[in-house]
Amino acid sequence: MSVLSEMLVNLLRKPFTILYPTEKVPIPDSFRGRVAITDEKCIGCSKCSLVCPPQAITMVANLREVEFKGKVLVRKKKPQVKVFRCIRCGLCQRHCPTGAIIVVPELSRTGTDREVVVT
Numbered sequence: 454m455s456v457l458s459e460m461l462v463n464l465l466r467k468p469f470t471i472l473y474p475t476e477k478v479p480i481p482d483s484f485r486g487r488v489a490i491t492d493e494k495c496i497g498c499s500k501c502s503l504v505c506p507p508q509a510i511t512m513v514a515n516l517r518e519v520e521f522k523g524k525v526l527v528r529k530k531k532p533q534v535k536v537f538r539c540i541r542c543g544l545c546q547r548h549c550p551t552g553a554i555i556v557v558p559e560l561s562r563t564g565t566d567r568e569v570v571v572t
């Protein structure tokens with residue numbers, strides 16, 4: 454196909470790009486995206502923070518009561534994730550004993566502040 458005919462064919466095609474974020478990007482179910490934490494399930498054990506390869510998870514002070522295996526526990530810490538440091542490896546999810554931290558198939562929020570955290 455000559456360059457000219459290829460140009461003409463492409464002029465009649467729909468664009469391959471989409472107007473993100475106005476248009477949503479299709480995301481497969483197995484996509485490892487944003488890390489999400491459910492505070493009510495977290496027992497503050499720090500396992501997620503210990504296994505995180507890029508040290509994106511910091512345990513921060515947070516006094517609260519959590520129900521775990523029929524008992525009410527008083528917890529003093531909870532994890533915070535630095536979004537821009539996370540490599541979406543999923544190890545935190547794999548090692549969390551309560552399912553409190555999961556990697557959801559959603560795109561991370563954007564921003565220019567390196568210290569932005571999700572909780």
Ligand code: SF4
Nearest residue numbers: 505539540542543545
């Ligand atoms: S997905 Fe991996 S890099 Fe991201 S917070 Fe969890 S353990 Fe850390």
Ligand code: SF4
Nearest residue numbers: 495496498499501549
């Ligand atoms: S999110 Fe899970 S692994 Fe991390 S501190 Fe809470 S309970 Fe422990």
